[in-house]
Amino acid sequence: MSKFWRQRVLEALSLLVGLLFIAPLIWLLLGAFKAPDQLFFGPLIPNSWEWENFVEAWNSAPLGRFLLNTLLIAGFTTLLVVLTSSLAAFAFARMDFPYKPALFLLALATLMIPADVLLIPNFLTIRNFGWYNTYWALIIPFAASAFGIFLLRNAFMQTPKELDDSAKLDGATPLTFLFRILMPVNAPAISALSVLTFLASWNALVWPFIATNRDEYRTIQVGLAMFNNIEGATDIPVVLAATFISVAPMLLVYLLAQKWFIESAASSGLKG
Amino acid sequence: MEVARTFGKARPVAKFSGVGRFLDVLPYLLPALLVFTVFEYYPLLRVIYLSFTDADLLRAPNWVGLENYQQIFTRREFHNSLVVTTIFAVSVTLLLVGLGMALAFLMNVKTRFQSFLRGAIFAPTVVSVTASALIWLHMMNPNGGPLNAILQALGFEGVRWLAHPQTALASVILIAVWMGVGLSAVIFLAGLQGIPRELEEAARVDGASPWQAATRITIPLLAPTTMVVFFLALMGTFRSYGLILVLNTDGGPVGSTNLLGWYIYQNAFQFFQMGYASALSVVLLLLLLFLAWVQFKATEGRVHYQ
Numbered sequence: 001m002s003k004f005w006r007q008r009v010l011e012a013l014s015l016l017v018g019l020l021f022i023a024p025l026i027w028l029l030l031g032a033f034k035a036p037d038q039l040f041f042g043p044l045i046p047n048s049w050e051w052e053n054f055v056e057a058w059n060s061a062p063l064g065r066f067l068l069n070t071l072l073i074a075g076f077t078t079l080l081v082v083l084t085s086s087l088a089a090f091a092f093a094r095m096d097f098p099y100k101p102a103l104f105l106l107a108l109a110t111l112m113i114p115a116d117v118l119l120i121p122n123f124l125t126i127r128n129f130g131w132y133n134t135y136w137a138l139i140i141p142f143a144a145s146a147f148g149i150f151l152l153r154n155a156f157m158q159t160p161k162e163l164d165d166s167a168k169l170d171g172a173t174p175l176t177f178l179f180r181i182l183m184p185v186n187a188p189a190i191s192a193l194s195v196l197t198f199l200a201s202w203n204a205l206v207w208p209f210i211a212t213n214r215d216e217y218r219t220i221q222v223g224l225a226m227f228n229n230i231e232g233a234t235d236i237p238v239v240l241a242a243t244f245i246s247v248a249p250m251l252l253v254y255l256l257a258q259k260w261f262i263e264s265a266a267s268s269g270l271k272g
Numbered sequence: 273m274e275v276a277r278t279f280g281k282a283r284p285v286a287k288f289s290g291v292g293r294f295l296d297v298l299p300y301l302l303p304a305l306l307v308f309t310v311f312e313y314y315p316l317l318r319v320i321y322l323s324f325t326d327a328d329l330l331r332a333p334n335w336v337g338l339e340n341y342q343q344i345f346t347r348r349e350f351h352n353s354l355v356v357t358t359i360f361a362v363s364v365t366l367l368l369v370g371l372g373m374a375l376a377f378l379m380n381v382k383t384r385f386q387s388f389l390r391g392a393i394f395a396p397t398v399v400s401v402t403a404s405a406l407i408w409l410h411m412m413n414p415n416g417g418p419l420n421a422i423l424q425a426l427g428f429e430g431v432r433w434l435a436h437p438q439t440a441l442a443s444v445i446l447i448a449v450w451m452g453v454g455l456s457a458v459i460f461l462a463g464l465q466g467i468p469r470e471l472e473e474a475a476r477v478d479g480a481s482p483w484q485a486a487t488r489i490t491i492p493l494l495a496p497t498t499m500v501v502f503f504l505a506l507m508g509t510f511r512s513y514g515l516i517l518v519l520n521t522d523g524g525p526v527g528s529t530n531l532l533g534w535y536i537y538q539n540a541f542q543f544f545q546m547g548y549a550s551a552l553s554v555v556l557l558l559l560l561l562f563l564a565w566v567q568f569k570a571t572e573g574r575v576h577y578q
Contacts, residue, residue, distance in 0.1 A: 007383065014378060014385040018392035024407045024450070025395065027418060031410070040416035084303040091300035098294055107304065110312045114560055116511045116533050117553045120322065120540050121315030144307035203400035205514045210541060221402040225518050228406050236410050247403045254398045258391045265397065265455055266462040 025251075032241040039237055050237065057242040060231070062215050066223035067249075073138045073208075073219060074201035080139065081197045082190060085148030090178050092149065093156035094164065104153075110146045115207070123210055137211040138219070142201065148193050151267075155189035156182060192264035202250060220246045319557075322550035329544050340551035349527065349535065350552070357532040360445060361509040367449045368505040369498060372456030377486070379457060380464050390461075394454040401451070405518035408447045409434065434521055437528040444515055444529050452508070456501045463497030464490070496571075503567040507560055513537060532556055 031039055032053055034046045057063065091097070092104055122141060131137040159182060167177040183190060208219045215223070224246050228239050254261055323340055325333035344350050379390050396404065411418050412433035420430035433443045467490060475485040491498075513533030516523060523530035523538065536556065540549035 010378070010381050011383040011385060014381070014383045014389040017375070017378060018385060018389040021392045021450070021454075022395055024404075024411060025399070027411060028403075028407050040413065040418075040421070084307065087300040088304040091297050095297050095300070097297040103301065103305075107308065110308050112561065112564060113312055113316055114507075114511050114557070116513075116536070117557045117560075118312065118315040118319060119537070120546055120550050120553060121318035122311055123540075124318070124546075125310065125315065140307065141311040144304040146308075149304060199398060203402075205401050206517065206537070209517065221400050224402050224406065228409075228518070229520070232406075232409075236413075239406060240410065243403050243406045247399050250398045250400075251395070254395065255391075258387075258394075261398065262390065262394050262458050265394070266458045 025247075028240055028244055028247075031237055032244045034237050036235055036237055053237045053241040054245070056235075057227075057238045057245065060238070061223060061227045061242065063220070063223065063242060063245055065215065066218055066220040067245075069135075069217060070202055070219040070221070073135060074198050076135075076139050077142050077201045078194050078197045080143035081145045081148050082194055084144040085152050085193065086178060086183055086190070088144075088149045089152035089156050090174070090182065092153045107146050107149055111150075119206070119210065122207075126211060131211075133212050133214050133217050135217065138208055138217070141207075145193075145197065148197070151189055151193055152186065155186040159185055191260075192267055195261060195264045199250065319550045319553050322547055323554045325547045325550075327546035327550065329546065333547065336547065340548045341555075343548060344551055344555060349530065352527045353523075353530045353532050353535040356441060356528065356530050357510060360441060360448075360531060361506055363445050364448045364452065364509045365502060365505040367445070368452050368456040369502050371449065372453050372501060373460050373491070373494070373498070375453065375457040376460030376464055379461050390458075393457050396451050397454040399451070401514035402518050404447060404451050405515050408443075408450070409519055412443055434519060434529075435525065437524075437526045440521060440525055440528045444519070444521075447515060448509065448512065452505065456505060459501055459504075460494065460497055463494050467493050499567070499571055503563065507563055510560060510563070511556060 030044060030046060033049045033051070034042060034053075035048065035050055038046060088107065092100065126132055126137040126141075129136070131140075163181055163185070164177065167181055172180070203221060204219070205221045205225070208222045209225070212218055212222065218226075224242055227242050231239050231242075322333065324335060324337060326336050326339075327333035375393055379386070379393065383389075399407075414420060414430060414432045414435055417433075419433070424430055431439055434440050471493070472485045472489050475489050476482070480488065511533050513531045516529055516531055516534040517537070519529075521529045523534050532552070533556070536549050536552045539545045539552065
């Protein structure tokens with residue numbers, strides 16, 4: 001096969017495979033605009049665009065509230081993870097203290113304990129704390145991350161030590177050094193951690209499902225799953241509209257910062 | 273001059289790394305350690321304790337010794353669940369490795385659709401389990417859903433997908449692969465880009481076909497990445513069941529999608545058998561620790577990081 005044709009085949013294959021992967025998302029978007037009787041038996045491109053599906057989805061479940069809850073929970077979780085990880089990573093990367101290797105191993109050991117195994121005791125704990133149906137239950141258990149500590153410790157260790165000395169000369173306390181110099185210098189690692197934490201929190205399902213049962217505290221994922229149980233049998237396009245509303249924010253951010261997302265994820269695989 | 277020397281050399285500047293006392297470090301470590309203690313270490317001990325009790329949500333738990341564990345190994349549902357979970361985890365893992373590697377090769381080829389391809393393959397990764405499950409649930413509708421429409425247009429018969437015991441697990445596997453392969457492909461791509469191009473080119477110059485160059489040079493050199501993806505996928509799939517929660521298969525039809533994670537969830541939060549479910553959790557934990565140990569043994573000494 002000549003080089004020209006080889007290139008054409010690879011090109012066509014790339015296009016085809018790419019389309020195959022986003023086909024379900026395209027179907028979701030188109031389906032969200034269809035009338036119920038058109039979804040399965042009508043044309044692929046809707047002949048009348050039913051914007052009302054979105055209005056109906058928005059009105060028949062408190063999607064706005066769910067989205068706001070999720071935004072708050074994912075935002076605060078991310079903030080806390082970055083904070084607790086930076087503090088611990090700073091200590092592990094820059095300070096000497098007794099039992100340092102043992103404590104570091106103890107922190108990393110949490111990577112070996114899958115969250116699913118701890119579902120039952122953690123549920124009992126938040127019930128004892130009176131945290132059932134609160135934001136606390138959805139944020140605090142995830143406020144620290146061994147992966148975050150590991151990632152930032154590696155980044156901090158690679159930051160030249162001379163920075164410490166000059167900061168010390170300028171009279172900076174360790175905390176101002178951490179927040180004003182070490183963290184900004186390591187912005188790529190911190191933003192990778194942030195994007196992965198935010199994404200995981202936004203998409204979390206099982207724990208929010210268990211820890212809440214009132215609409216005021218439900219996240220979009222839980223709300224969506226419940227919504228399908230109610231509407232899924234009768235009006236699928238409305239469910240698709242709600243589903244689209246739930247994925248749109250993440251997809252939009254992804255479209256804008258695709259390369260960055262992919263690199264963050266690749267680093268998680270190599271290091272996690 | 274004199275001043276400069278004093279400033280620069282005579283009195284070495286104390287580094288932050290010189291902080292010696294434990295109390296000085298505590299404020300930095302405490303926030304993370306507190307969270308870990310309350311939500312990782314303590315619950316780990318508690319789940320082990322609960323597994324020896326008859327805990328439910330109402331009464332104080334009574335010690336029952338090994339009864340829950342005896343239950344586990346005599347109940348048919350557990351055996352079935354273990355088989356289903358193994359089939360699911362192994363299939364998904366092999367697909368994530370094989371397909372992920374193949375896609376990474378394609379993503380590494382310079383074409384005018386290269387960045388489109390990369391973006392498209394990774395896109396499902398940012399879609400939540402809930403949304404993925406709902407999209408596929410309705411695409412797999414046996415009565416006129418688009419997947420059956422395509423099959424029928426190609427001259428095949430429609431499939432019952434999630435509604436039939438023989439196809440339900442395969443359907444869940446398909447969804448899990450769609451959701452997960454983007455990440456493994458991207459990790460493979462990073463691995464591919466870490467291999468010096470000259471090695472493959474040298475082989476080509478020596479007369480190797482592209483296929484030979486890939487199978488004899490590139491894929492063996494990818495071994496460390498393959499190992500990472502393999503175990504990441506295996507451990508991830510052994511405990512995934514979010515899909516089952518949303519797909520509402522209830523582990524069925526006839527137990528065909530009764531993944532271990534779902535079985536635990538069901539016993540704990542639908543039947544409120546916290547003791548029994550805790551014992552199941554401990555079994556799952558031991559299973560995952562065993563896999564981690566195998567990974568450690570497999571990687572030890574065999575994989576060379578350049």
